[in-house]
Amino acid sequence: MKHPKEERTYVMIKPDGVRKGLIGEIIKRFEQRDLKIVALEMFQPTHEELDNHYPKNEEWITRLGHKTLTTYEKYGYDAMTDFGTIDPSIIGPEIRKWLLDFMKSAPLVKMVVQGIHAVDVVRKIAGDTMPYKADMGTIRGDFSIDSPALANKEKRAVMNVIHCSETPEEAEHEIKHWFGANPTHNYKRFGVDE
Numbered sequence: 001m002k003h004p005k006e007e008r009t010y011v012m013i014k015p016d017g018v019r020k021g022l023i024g025e026i027i028k029r030f031e032q033r034d035l036k037i038v039a040l041e042m043f044q045p046t047h048e049e050l051d052n053h054y055p056k057n058e059e060w061i062t063r064l065g066h067k068t069l070t071t072y073e074k075y076g077y078d079a080m081t082d083f084g085t086i087d088p089s090i091i092g093p094e095i096r097k098w099l100l101d102f103m104k105s106a107p108l109v110k111m112v113v114q115g116i117h118a119v120d121v122v123r124k125i126a127g128d129t130m131p132y133k134a135d136m137g138t139i140r141g142d143f144s145i146d147s148p149a150l151a152n153k154e155k156r157a158v159m160n161v162i163h164c165s166e167t168p169e170e171a172e173h174e175i176k177h178w179f180g181a182n183p184t185h186n187y188k189r190f191g192v193d194e
Helices: 015-019 023-032 047-053 058-075 079-083 088-103 118-126 139-143 148-153 168-179
Strands: 008-013 036-043 108-114 162-164
Touching: 008 023, 008 118, 008 168, 015 023, 015 108, 023 036, 023 108, 023 118, 023 139, 047 088, 047 168, 058 079, 058 088, 058 148, 079 088, 108 118, 108 168, 118 139, 118 162, 118 168
Parallel strands: none
Antiparallel strands: 008 108, 008 162, 036 108
């Protein structure tokens, strides 16, 4: 069992976060909460790397289609007009494609963040996945106002600045996927680890 201060999570600053110049601000917010950045790199992902990052199973992809249809229904839009179908198993792959295209559109910043309840704390700092729902004071609430309704109308992914793992298990999988055997760094932070 790891020490509580050693929980790690995976964070990726998305193309919109990089283009808005938010790299330093995002790192600052984690460090202000006494979390440590133990691995960090800017990189341009390949299609294959991104394709392997996002789930490929039919259930997950169809869920994307269902979420899209729910958004369309909520705001009174016509999915048939925009997609030519109301079948979530056909809409889902299109949404996944938009996501991959968006994530390849600029360099990304990947990092491993470590600290007490790192997974939950990072997600709290990031804010709701849907920026228009994110509270002010969170990364997404302060720096994005995008919504799935707008993204679908513009045939693109939701721009929500940052990706962060949802569970410790997902974090370990994503850290291994994006950093491989590269070691994370071990150091003590003044006032935090002493």
